[in-house]
Amino acid sequence: MKPFKKRQTKVKSFFRSEDMELCQLLLHTDNAFDCLIELGHQGAVQFNNVYDEDRLLNNLYSKKVSQCYEYLRLVENLHNMMVQLHVSEVFYPDVDRENRLREKDLAKYGDRLKRIHVEASAVTEHYYRLDNRRYRMMEHSFAITRANKYMTSDMGSELLYSESTVMGLVQDATTAGAHQSQLNYMIGSIRADKFYSFELLLYRLCSFNLIIRFSEMPTPVYEYHHGQRPEKLRKFAILMMTSSTMLWPKVLKICGHYHVNIYDCPRSASEREEKVRELSQEIVNVEKVLKEAELMRRQILEVAGQDLFIVRVNLRKALKVYELMNRLRLVGGWEVPRYLLAEVYVPSSDVQEVRLILRNASRLSGGADRREAPDEDTDNVEEEEGEEEKQEPQEKKEKKQTQWEETEESEFQPDFQGDMTSRAILLKKTRMVNHMPPTYFRLNRFTRGFQNLIDAYGMADYKELNPAPYTIITFPFLFAVMFGDVGHGILLILFSLIMIRKHKAIEKYQIASTSENEILNILFAGRYIILLMGIFSVYMGFIYNIAMAKGFNIFGSSWSCRYNATTLADPLITLTLDSSDPNFYSGHPYPIGMDPVWAVVGQDSITTTNSLKMKMAIVLGITQMMFGLGLSAANCVLLKKKADLILVVIPQAIFMTCLFCYLVFLIFYKWLVYGGHKPTPYNSACAPNVLITFINMMLMKTEDPPANCNADMYPNERLLEYALVVLALLMIPILLAGKPLYLLRKRRKQQKARDLKPMRRQTIREMRSTMWYSTDDVSEASKQRSVDNEEEFEMSEIWIHSGIHTIETVLGSVSHTASYLRLWALSLAHDQLSDVLWHMVLNKGFANHQPLYYSVPVLMASFFAWAILTVAILVMMEGLSAFLHTLRLHWVEFQSKFFGGAGESFKAFSFPPSNQRS
Secondary structure: OOOOOOOOOOOOOOOOOOEEEEEEEEEEOOOOOHHHHHHHHOOOOEOOOOOOOOOOOOOOOOHHHHHHHHHHHHOOOOOOHHHOOOOOOOOOOHHHHHHHOOHHHHHHHHHHHHHHHHHHHHHHHHHHHHHHHHHHHHHHHHHHHHHHHHHHOOOOOOOOOOHHHHHHHHOOOOOOOOOOOOEEEEEEEEEEEHHHHHHHHHHHHHHHHHEEEEOOOOOOOOEOOOOOEEEOOOOOEEEEEEEHHHHHHHHHHHHHOOOOEEEEEOOOHHHHOOOHHHHHHHHHHHHHHHHHHHHHHHHHHOOOOOOOHHHHHHHHHHHHHHHHOOOOOOEOOOOOEEEEEEEEEEEEHHHHHHHHHHHHHHHOOOOOOOOOOHHHHHHHHHHHHHHHHOOOOOOHHHHHHHHHHHHHOOOOOOOOOOOOOOOOOOEEOOOOOOOOOOOOOOOHHHHHOOOOOOOOEEEEEEEOOOHHHHHHHHHHHHHHHHOOOOOHHHHHHHHHHHHHHHHHHHHHHHOOOOOHHHHHHHHHHHHHHHHHHHHHHHHHHHHOEOOOEEEEEEOOOOOOOOOHHHHHHHHOOOOOOOOOOOOOOOOOOOOOOHHHHHHHHHHHHHHHHHHHHHHHHHHHHHHHOOOOOOHHHHHHHHOOHHHHHHHHHHHHHHHHHHHHHHHHHHHHHHHHOOOOOOOOOOOHHHHOOOHHHHHHHOOOOOOOOOOOOOOOOOHHHHHHHHHHHHHHHHHHHHHHHHHHHHHHHHHHHHHHHHHHHOOOOOHHHHHHHOOOOOOOOHHHHHHOOOOOOOOOOOOHHHHHHHHHHHHHHHHHHHHHHOOOHHHHHHHHHHHHHHHHHHHHHHHHHHHHOOOHHHHHHHHHHHHHHHHHHHHHHHHHHHHHHHHHHHHHHHHHHHHHHHHOOOEEEEOOOOOOOOOOOO
């Protein structure tokens, strides 16, 4: 009996992608839907190749897909009816957890939707017919009223138009003069936008033989068309009069084309009034019926709204699942397609959890659960097989691998008439594959925001170092270097703490909101980034000794002013702070940050702070770039790229160290060795200019030092500088020719080995070597990335690529170092803007010496103006500017040293969180 072997636990890491397992998933058609529903809620499985454009559909679930679309159409129709009646549907925030969909529920959803939709449509159609009838009676009543008013006097004393008068106006050329004609009436209603063309056409057809009068209805009218929403219209009531009956057929035909509603009009005034009263009574009766119909319609929709949100969410999940199942490969033949086969990627730490989910889903759907032992012991079997393979000779392993590959296609073609279980099976694939696994990092609420910053640039390659862990510190710190201010940092901290404390309420608002607030979503996703930016801004504010553009003196200044009043009054004397004079400088630096004296000394302050911030920007920039090169070396070691480490990374590090790290050394050496109270030649007067020294180093020239000062900062300085320059220049040929020559030598070795070894039979694996695996929404360039055992060599392209890389390394080292000077520039701009707002706005209120009734309102107005401008300009605009500059420094200057960013993200089959916009 073999001793029990403890399974090795794989650690979940944020620094590199989690280990991915390539597996084959076998689903039974009876429970495939329920299994995929559970996997979608879990979000731990990525299906390969299913969304390729050339993917063949199995068409087994095409009817199900069409059925889901039909059900969703019914849901949308019910939703539109509810919106029209202002009936709100009940929102369930926990629908994803409490209302899991099962395949057997779809039939219930369909029956209930159809029944409710038929009832709601019938009641709605009945309501529309009644309402349409009511509007027609209103039009009829209004048309009779206007016609009666036209034919009679307004007050009963004056006759507007008598029948004889109208007969005199209407002339019919076809009627004999002796023949007594009778005036004919016709009333109706027409859309206002069609009336004028209708009137013009009648005039051209009938000339003066027809009189037409119109009047606009006082209220708009709704017209209902089958299958469409009600249309709100302006309508005219029209009265047409003529003495010839021969014109009416033509007029009626034109009315039909213009959709004119024709109504009967009694000839006598008393009959017209009686008709109006009858129509009014009918309108009242119809309105009563309409109220009852609307109440019934509202009740039906309220019942439908109780679970309409749940039905919509679950139907969209079902549609996504059926579309996926329609793309999986059938196993078992076309006549009896009982199994679906898919190739999936699963994080190694989630394999057992996925198997447990599949087992539980099979049980809930009524699937068999008999043969559990093989699935549970799969890992142990694979480990034992792996140990046996290690002990077998290479030829036996190759023969065994070939036999396994040849029988792979028939492995999942069993005799399904036996006792094969209907439970889903997840098997790991042990053979080598020729495609790169996807990259997956397990994130939480804190790390997700920083990872989003990296993913916006590019996805890390599989097992490549992730820049996000280091960005957690470097990003807010470099932001604070440009934004450093205690007061502004506290504002950022307060804003972020509010979002962190109210995160549950904000999440509920985002779920329940019917429209997406992009600004709130961005700020809420980066709340921890804002918190760290605020904390580091407070820290840098203490280093700069500045809070809202004002310095603060906590420990007492190390400087003092000993000028008397006479000296201060003399305009010809230049006043400076002499660091070599103990009367001005005590020799003890300020404990934390800059001395508060530099906030009040004018031009000397700008000179001193500019020098400090410029040197600090260079130091920070070179430090971060060298750290990036260190990560690049770690990448080469972890990914076993020894040639890249020796021929690319190490020469780059030596080049940067010899030139730019030496520049950092000069800065720190000058700060430590030279000082105000130190004796000559190490006092401030003999301190060399670091920039001039570095330029002379590159040009290999010397300059005469000032009197009583040393030519070199330390012994044999020039000799060391020349050696560093020569060593840096020697790295350029290695960068240019090292990797191409290595690849050429490797190619010749492989060619010689192929010539000595006869060609072997092409195996199934070699036949599949051109297959690429991808997921949906992956770019074409990412689809063509593969892990090939044999590389294709084009020496011209290799030399061109090497030359471009060498030029980019040499010139980029200079340009990237200069790019970090934006830390100094943005910090200076932020400081000056703060100072301007303080002196030009708030200080005006403090400097006001008018009476209280005048000075207090002025102070309040200046304070509110200063506060608004501070938040709008310094915190929001300057903060956004510093954020974008920091982002560029990380994307270009830092990540270009080690980060490829050309990997494929892990696109798990999952359902997005349900909200009101679902």
